[in-house]
Amino acid sequence: MPELSKSYEPGAIEARWAEFWVREKLFSVPTPPPGETRPVFTLLLPPPNVTGSLHMGHMFEQTQMDIMVRWHRMRGFVTLWLPGTDHAGIATQLMVERQLSKEGKKRRELGREKFIERVWEWKRQYGSAITDQMKRLGASVDWDREYFTMDENLSRAVREVFVRLYEEGLIYRGKYIVNWCPRCETAISDLEVKHEEVAGKLWEIRYPVIGTKEFITVATTRPETMLGDTAVAVNEKDERYKHLHGKKVLLPLMNREIPIITDELAQPEFGTGAVKVTPAHDPNDFAAGKRHNLPQIAVMDEHARMNQNAGPYANLDRYEARKLVLADLQEQGFLVGEKNHTLALGKCDRCGTVVEPRLSEQWFIKIKPLADRAREAVEGGEITIVPDNYRQIYLNWMTNIYDWCISRQLWWGHRIPAWSCEGCKEVIVAREAPARCGKCGGSKLEQVSDVLDTWFSSGLLPFTTLGWPEKTRDLDVFYPNMLMITGFDILFFWLARMIMFGCHFMQGHKQDAAIKRASGEGDKKDDSVPFRHVYIHALVRDADRQKMSKTKGNVVDPLDIIRRFGTDATRFTLAAMAAPGTDIAFSESRTEGYRAFANKIWNAARFMFMNVERVEPGLTPDKVQFTEQSLEDRWIHSRFRGTTLAVNSALSNYRFDHAALSIYDFFWGEFCDWYLELIKPRLASENRATAAMACANLVYLFDAALRLLHPVMPFITEEIWQAIYEGKAPQKSVALVGYPQADQKQIDLAAETEMAILQDLIVSVRNLRAELKVEPKEKVPIQLFVHEPAIRTVIEQNRNAVERLANVEAIVFVDQTPAGKGAGRSTARFDVHVIYEAKIDLTAECERLKKELEKLEKGIASGQRQLSNEQFLAKAPQSVVENLRKQQLELAILREKTEGKLKELSCV
């Protein structure tokens, strides 16, 4: 076997294997032909924005996905992890606009076509940054199937979906109030508006009622919109205003007569009970306006500047206009109140600009029919969501859902497949550009300029990436995807939309029955769902639990962490901290600790190689069996199987933290700390056969442990695994060999118990030595009283181990608790004394014993209390009572011993 470099340096190793995996196309998956009987595991990568660069959130998500993917692959699943990137409409357009502005150019000057060309150019140049980074992380995706949401085939599918929905009457076009970002100059969906509580004002304005001396007072947070008022509403039941029904008011500043209407919009309890109605600038007012046939007067343009309808305020920015309107109202005596008022201000998710409700022509999806099926799929258990609380959040949202505005006034994106006829203004929706108008026959048709919401196309990915709308073998095999792993921040944006679209467009789809059964999903009824299981992961925050964001400057760059600690250690950190439900505060100190773990593995491997080289060069795991020759063999084999069980079970429950920590504890705490120490004499044995057998076990176990760890730490495990085989490995990569499996029946409880006693004894002696301040190199004799003969036999059989690991000269077995200078330790099973001249620190020892006695007394007292409680005896399960009795017996023995010791030392 080859010599590993003395110190563990992840950088070079990782880059090499990352490159190897991609070059060898290890994770490319040919479509299995009919007749395939293996289970299939499909996972779609949530496509990062092309504009993105890898942040901790990506790495966290990808680590979990890669663990699941590698785990399934090693367990024999045909495993497809499908990567791609998202064109990210607004984000990308912003990026390129910024680039242009550096050159002193503007998007509109360039024109649409040229601009789009620029974006593509940008994409060609920078678009692979994030996928390159993914490669470095070792993400075991199928790069041969990589997609981009603007690829021609995906774009065609988008058009197909749009046209079908339109034909089904699920897409409509109309003039409605939408959330409008004046900065991005586009409509955005409800989800893209982030509400922020801010301290604002509520202004009260009085409008003179025509033909009376009265005024009617309304309240508003956006006084500038009063310029577009077309009515004042009061509640029909409101006694205060009954006499004004049917009258008109004179709108101040604009001197326009507008009616007083009665509408439920006005709630008597709020404010003055009268409300101004501005149908063009508020969704509620819009609805009220529809009910009363009110005119819609828009007073702002797409930049949120006042327009011609605002009369003297035209061309003012909305906030300047606000100031001026207020000043004028004040001056003319109409402003009668100003109150502090906290309001939830809507801001554009992308750029933070305050969103303005705006009346405009947009395209919408009629969401109810889609949502109903999407809700049923989850309610009926066809899709499972973990953690469970997200299930309810999802269902709530699906139940209270509004129509989805899908059109965007952007240039970068999937253009809406609709054309308007210059002649008759007819709008034609079609898969390809129509030659002439179906209504008037005119041939001057122009495509609608809007593009689709980015999430429209990403919502289709589970089936469009598999070839839809064609009926492909890929769809038969890989649809539904087995799993979706994503963050709750895009639960509604993406996950919900995928479910809606999948359930709608894949209705009637049947997955290959044999594969479905083999994959363990045979009992599922509905194959239209985009995926069968969803795991929602938490968010990564910085060490102070703050959301990482560029503006805060607290972004932890994963590449920096990787450079310093290695990808494996970083992955391990993320996995170990991935307890579901809670966000993780990324802490470097943990990563440092796990780099130490990697280093430990590295050095354990060096130890193995050193021995194999000496004892039996050329020994490889595929040529050996594990033979249980001793207690430590039985023990470690059982512990390995226990760990295997724990890891497999943890992973099937998405408990990445449990999985990672189980392996950690096993490898370091048991395999390295105890097993390696215990077998050293055998490895060094003069007897070649003994040494060879020990070596074989070592290699066997190491190989198995590497496979167990591989999904979490793919690089170091690959490096060592390949080294074990010296280039003659049975497979190209450890990623392609079998994952350890175990059975509860294989657990050797006896071996584990015996070993625990042995460890207990060794630790006790070490403890005594430390207390007695015995020179580390000095061997001391011990006296040992063992209560049960069977245990005495175990210790006798392993006396060499005790002598070596506890640095003991000789074990003398005695027939009763050894008396003497008090350098002893007692457990329920044995009493051990170290024979050593040095005086012990009497005060300290007394202190320790007293503390111990106190603890024992406490335990005994509480135990007695319970055992004398008839209710407890009657109601508690038998096993609990028995265990408690057993424990009480042990405690009593220990108390006796401790008291004896205290007396012996004459402690006060």
Added chain:
RNA sequence: AGGCCCGUAGCUCAGUUGGUCCAGAGCGCUUCCUUGACACGGAAGAGGUCGAUGGUUCGAAUCCAUUCGGGCCUACCA
């Protein structure tokens, strides 16, 4: 306004259906050890009445209520 989550050792977090994993892990800290895999190491330690109060129970960090503190999501009340 409604809903959700969190509050356990100095720090970051585990703690499965309430009982012997009522207290764990990593880092940090203390003492000792440069013994041929590893000082990114080894050995031995110190450290928490599980936010607060009340309740359910034979028994609660674990269930319920209230309360305080921190975070998040959803919401068209002018």
